[in-house]
Amino acid sequence: MPLTERGRELLRRLPGASLPQGPGVGCEIVRHEERCVGCGTCARVCPTGASARSDLLDVGQLLAAPAGTRRGELGAALRRIMRHPPRDPVPVPPRVVTLRTIVYDAGRCRGCGACARSCPADAITALPPRAAEATGGDGP
Amino acid sequence: MSAAPTAGARPLVLLCECAGTMPNLDFPRLAAELDGEAEVRRDGYWCGRRGQAVIRELAAAAPGRRIVLAGCGRDFAARRFRRLLDRGVRLEVADIREGCSWVHPVDDADAVTDKAARILRAAVRWPEPADDRLAFGRRRQEVVVIGGGVAGTQAAVELAQMGHPVHLVERRPFLGGRAARIGTVFPTNDCGQCLPATEAQPGTRKCFHRNLALDHPNLTVWRRATVEAVEGRPGDFTVTIRQLPNVVTDACVNCGRCEEVCPVEASEPGRRAIFSELYDGRVVRTVDLETCTFCGRCAAACPVEAIDFTQSPRRVKVAAGALLAAVGCEPARRQHFEYLGYGKPGVITQVELAERLDEWEALAALGRLPARHVVMVQCAGSRDRRHLPHCSRLCCMIALKHAIRLRTLFPEMKVTICYLEMRTAGVGYENWFLAARQAGVEFLRGTPPEVQTDGRGRPVVEVEDVTAARKRVLRPDLVVLSTGMEPAAGIEELADRLGVQRDVDGFIDILDRKNRATETSVEGVFVCGSASGPKALIEVTTEASAVATEIHAFLASRGRRTTAPSEVDPGRCVGCDTCLRLCPFGAVALAPRPQDAPRPEGVAAASLLATIDPGHCRACGICAATCPELAIRHNVSDEEILGRLAVLTDGVEAPVVGFYCRECAGAAIGLSGQRRDRYPANVRLIELPCVGRLSAVHLVEAARRGAAGVFVAGCAEGRCQYRRGDESAAEQMRLAREALAAAGEAVPMELWHLCAADRAGVGRRIRLFVARALGDSETLAALEREATLVDGGANGCAGCPAAAAGPTAGEATAAADGRGPDRAREGGERCGCRA
Numbered sequence: 001m002p003l004t005e006r007g008r009e010l011l012r013r014l015p016g017a018s019l020p021q022g023p024g025v026g027c028e029i030v031r032h033e034e035r036c037v038g039c040g041t042c043a044r045v046c047p048t049g050a051s052a053r054s055d056l057l058d059v060g061q062l063l064a065a066p067a068g069t070r071r072g073e074l075g076a077a078l079r080r081i082m083r084h085p086p087r088d089p090v091p092v093p094p095r096v097v098t099l100r101t102i103v104y105d106a107g108r109c110r111g112c113g114a115c116a117r118s119c120p121a122d123a124i125t126a127l128p129p130r131a132a133e134a135t136g137g138d139g140p
Numbered sequence: 141m142s143a144a145p146t147a148g149a150r151p152l153v154l155l156c157e158c159a160g161t162m163p164n165l166d167f168p169r170l171a172a173e174l175d176g177e178a179e180v181r182r183d184g185y186w187c188g189r190r191g192q193a194v195i196r197e198l199a200a201a202a203p204g205r206r207i208v209l210a211g212c213g214r215d216f217a218a219r220r221f222r223r224l225l226d227r228g229v230r231l232e233v234a235d236i237r238e239g240c241s242w243v244h245p246v247d248d249a250d251a252v253t254d255k256a257a258r259i260l261r262a263a264v265r266w267p268e269p270a271d272d273r274l275a276f277g278r279r280r281q282e283v284v285v286i287g288g289g290v291a292g293t294q295a296a297v298e299l300a301q302m303g304h305p306v307h308l309v310e311r312r313p314f315l316g317g318r319a320a321r322i323g324t325v326f327p328t329n330d331c332g333q334c335l336p337a338t339e340a341q342p343g344t345r346k347c348f349h350r351n352l353a354l355d356h357p358n359l360t361v362w363r364r365a366t367v368e369a370v371e372g373r374p375g376d377f378t379v380t381i382r383q384l385p386n387v388v389t390d391a392c393v394n395c396g397r398c399e400e401v402c403p404v405e406a407s408e409p410g411r412r413a414i415f416s417e418l419y420d421g422r423v424v425r426t427v428d429l430e431t432c433t434f435c436g437r438c439a440a441a442c443p444v445e446a447i448d449f450t451q452s453p454r455r456v457k458v459a460a461g462a463l464l465a466a467v468g469c470e471p472a473r474r475q476h477f478e479y480l481g482y483g484k485p486g487v488i489t490q491v492e493l494a495e496r497l498d499e500w501e502a503l504a505a506l507g508r509l510p511a512r513h514v515v516m517v518q519c520a521g522s523r524d525r526r527h528l529p530h531c532s533r534l535c536c537m538i539a540l541k542h543a544i545r546l547r548t549l550f551p552e553m554k555v556t557i558c559y560l561e562m563r564t565a566g567v568g569y570e571n572w573f574l575a576a577r578q579a580g581v582e583f584l585r586g587t588p589p590e591v592q593t594d595g596r597g598r599p600v601v602e603v604e605d606v607t608a609a610r611k612r613v614l615r616p617d618l619v620v621l622s623t624g625m626e627p628a629a630g631i632e633e634l635a636d637r638l639g640v641q642r643d644v645d646g647f648i649d650i651l652d653r654k655n656r657a658t659e660t661s662v663e664g665v666f667v668c669g670s671a672s673g674p675k676a677l678i679e680v681t682t683e684a685s686a687v688a689t690e691i692h693a694f695l696a697s698r699g700r701r702t703t704a705p706s707e708v709d710p711g712r713c714v715g716c717d718t719c720l721r722l723c724p725f726g727a728v729a730l731a732p733r734p735q736d737a738p739r740p741e742g743v744a745a746a747s748l749l750a751t752i753d754p755g756h757c758r759a760c761g762i763c764a765a766t767c768p769e770l771a772i773r774h775n776v777s778d779e780e781i782l783g784r785l786a787v788l789t790d791g792v793e794a795p796v797v798g799f800y801c802r803e804c805a806g807a808a809i810g811l812s813g814q815r816r817d818r819y820p821a822n823v824r825l826i827e828l829p830c831v832g833r834l835s836a837v838h839l840v841e842a843a844r845r846g847a848a849g850v851f852v853a854g855c856a857e858g859r860c861q862y863r864r865g866d867e868s869a870a871e872q873m874r875l876a877r878e879a880l881a882a883a884g885e886a887v888p889m890e891l892w893h894l895c896a897a898d899r900a901g902v903g904r905r906i907r908l909f910v911a912r913a914l915g916d917s918e919t920l921a922a923l924e925r926e927a928t929l930v931d932g933g934a935n936g937c938a939g940c941p942a943a944a945a946g947p948t949a950g951e952a953t954a955a956a957d958g959r960g961p962d963r964a965r966e967g968g969e970r971c972g973c974r975a
Contacts, residue, residue, distance in 0.1 A: 004768030004769055005712070005768065005769040005770045005771075006766075006767065006768050006769070006770055006835070006836075006837065007768070009770065009837045010836060010837055010840055010875075010879055013837070013840045013841055013844045014840055014844075014879055014880065014882075014883040014885070015883075016883060017879050017880075017882040017883035018879075018882050019875075019879055019882075020874070020875055020878035020879060020882070022836070022871060022872070022874065022875035023718060023722065023766040023868075023871060023872075023875075024718055024766040024767055024768040025768070025836075025875060026768060045716075045717065045748075047714035047715040047716050047743055047744070047747050047748065048714060048742050048743050048744060048747070049743075049744040049747075108742055110714055110716075110742070110768070110769070111768070112714060112716030112717075112718065112768050112769075113716070113718075114716040114717050114718075117717065117721070118717070
């Protein structure tokens with residue numbers, strides 16, 4: 001569970017409290033895949049590699065995305081040009097910059113929130129840390 | 141836990157009895173309490189001649205040994221011991237006078253001595269951060285001035301005369317800017333082409349085109365040039381200048397044959413593609429590169445072969461220690477005043493009227509009347525949220541100038557000025573208003589929402605006359621719109637290149653609206669004239685001279701006193717952007733982590749690492765307080781703040797903790813102490829460089845140590861000396877409050893904004909806060925009564941017993957749920973009898 005060093009310092013003094021969100025406390029990352037355009041900015045700014053760009057494009061995700069979203073549009077376009085679009089992820093050539101699937105690994109996330117601040121598509125939200133779980137019995 | 145004292149030896153504490161002014165301190169006990177931690181020497185008063193001589197000997201006997209003076213506060217000590225400090229003796233200060241004895245009850249020697257002992261112990265354990273001189277190295281002496289209007293040219297000329305090589309970069313082919321192009325200017329009613337005269341020329345001012353100052357060997361003028369890029373750091377910039385060719389060379393004798401043969405009509409009316417403007421007299425002729433077809437007829441016609449089409453644009457890099465943005469402002473674009481019928485026949489702007497006035501002068505000589513009634517509409521598009529929100533400050537004076545001129549030229553002409561307020565603030569400006577009245581100009585209070593046209597194509601102005609409270613319909617021959625000024629075109633890109641911030645109106649933001657009108661948010665980049673907001677010539681020339689002196693002082697400076705800059709621990713920094721975003725001085729950079737740099741667990745090898753530029757860092761501590769990974773070390777460490785907190789509050793019953801910055805709030809608290817404004821001894825103060833250093837961790841720790849209340853005192857609202865320290869502190873306080881509330885341990889917390897003017901109220905404020913925090917209804921009632929007497933009942937309700945009866949229900953709940961009492965008070969539940 002993401003919790004920064006400073007969040008830990010706070011919790012050491014306030015065992016059992018839940019932390020509000022604020023500069024440097026740490027946050028929980030929620031990704032809204034339907035808004036993601038796959039630009040990879042989050043992967044570029046992520047300090048720990050918790051967000052990473054995959055070499056594969058998850059076509060199924062595109063096709064399942066709701067209409068009106070960027071991914072949904074792409075899915076619809078795909079359906080128009082291909083009779084049987086592949087259901088499995090397909091490799092993306094290296095020169096294609098966007099469109100990639102972003103893989104987020106919560107286990108590596110430290111909750112700094114850099115990705116949420118830098119996401120151009122507003123596809124990442126930083127929520128207050130779920131601190132009670134984060135303490136993990138780490139008392140004062 | 142504590143930072144090791146320097147130079148091994150125990151620190152020397154000079155315990156000062158301050159000539160018996162501290163009767164509530166038990167000095168033998170104080171000395172005994174420190175035994176073992178420091179060597180204590182007592183004296184009646186150390187600041188006397190004899191005492192200072194002893195200190196000098198002591199300092200000379202053991203160089204490097206810390207000397208802590210326990211007595212008066214730092215500001216007072218700095219003055220009393222000035223000569224010692226100037227000789228290089230380093231004195232640390234433990235303030236047991238203004239910070240303890242003088243402000244606490246006279247009769248409670250036990251508690252006051254206990255607090256003084258704790259202050260001393262904290263001072264002994266944690267050395268004051270050294271105030272060292274930060275050397276910049278030598279700053280480059282060149283200056284790049286952007287903009288060759290009156291402001292830029294005057295500043296450039298003055299800087300050149302002070303001995304700085306100056307590059308004056310002007311976008312147009314001619315110097316002089318807007319002031320030279322408009323005819324006459326107020327308040328002198330002559331041209332705006334003057335520069336201060338040089339010593340070589342008699343008089344106080346000379347025209348641009350005759351002024352020898354422009355030929356100063358230190359001055360390089362880049363015409364038709366723009367600044368393309370700025371790199372480097374304050375004192376050592378590299379500026380890329382791009383210059384377009386002038387086509388016409390210096391050989392030109394201004395015979396005008398080229399203009400006769402030129403077949404191209406330029407964008408400005410009545411002008412050929414090759415043209416002349418006689419503003420500054422150095423370049424007399426140039427080619428409009430946008431319309432020129434390069435047919436070559438002018439070159440063939442030129443008798444002196446002064447036309448050279450083979451020149452190409454060039455790009456030059458120059459070094460500079462400082463930059464000056466003097467790009468001026470521009471008349472508002474038409475979209476801002478089209479709602480007033482601009483574009484319809486009979487509706488023009490003041491600028492266009494100025495152009496017509498020259499022709500009208502000829503008509504006046506013939507006894508003809510070009511218009512019977514002229515209506516001027518002030519604030520056309522200005523002070524209007526939909527258009528230009530700011531006041532352009534010049535339009536009132538321009539309207540007055542033109543109205544007087546019209547009335548003088550044509551006594552039969554009726555001139556009406558529709559205005560909201562006439563803003564004639566300036567030396568002698570009000571006389572213009574009076575002169576206009578005398579000249580018979582009609583002033584009509586109220587501006588029309590629109591200008592219509594009647595069947596014959598004449599403008600109709602329907603306006604609410606506010607003074608007479610009736611509607612008026614005017615049918616003038618001419619409507620003149622007094623339009624405002626807006627930031628010069630391209631200011632956005634320039635601001636980006638320079639890295640300076642712009643204000644809400646789009647002009648270049650000045651660093652401080654009260655004290656530093658020519659500095660920008662970037663050190664080494666200055667601004668003067670209308671680039672930071674529309675200004676009249678007198679202000680522009682004053683600012684130009686001021687900025688020249690300021691740049692001169694900046695370039696001459698070799699260093700500044702500062703505490704040690706903050707440092708990033710690469711072993712803990714994960715390379716997020718928190719510090720980068722929050723640093724008010726742009727001192728933080730994120731760069732790829734070097735291969736050999738340590739990195740915290742779980743962080744990728746290809747990650748980023750924050751670095752702090754010591755030249756930019758002002759050691760405010762905002763980054764150290766907010767770093768998620770506690771990776772930034774400030775010269776006042778977290779261990780020190782938490783340690784001081786422990787020393788000051790351990791075993792104290794219900795202490796009230798106050799954090800304050802050593803800038804404005806420090807001055808207010810220090811002065812309050814000088815006034816001996818007393819407050820309870822359970823108040824424990826911790827000084828910080830800036831409240832930005834304060835972290836939620838510190839606040840929570842204070843609460844955990846049993847603090848009954850915590851207050852944080854920073855500089856006056858919006859006046860933080862480190863720009864954003866109070867914002868950061870407010871955010872940290874919110875965090876701490878919410879976290880504490882979640883844990884069910886709410887403690888009253890307040891953020892105060894203090895400045896030296898508050899000195900008389902600080903003591904009372906602290907007493908009130910303590911009484912509220914402790915729920916001491918008796919004291920609170922007494923304080924409320926006192927406030928009623930002082931404010932004459934304006935602040936509280938004198939007749940209402942509830943107001944004087946202690947914390948009301950609203951405040952009690954506010955304290956319980958962690959909101960500040962002030963906020964609860966805003967709810968209006970304080971005094972029921974008002975309903």
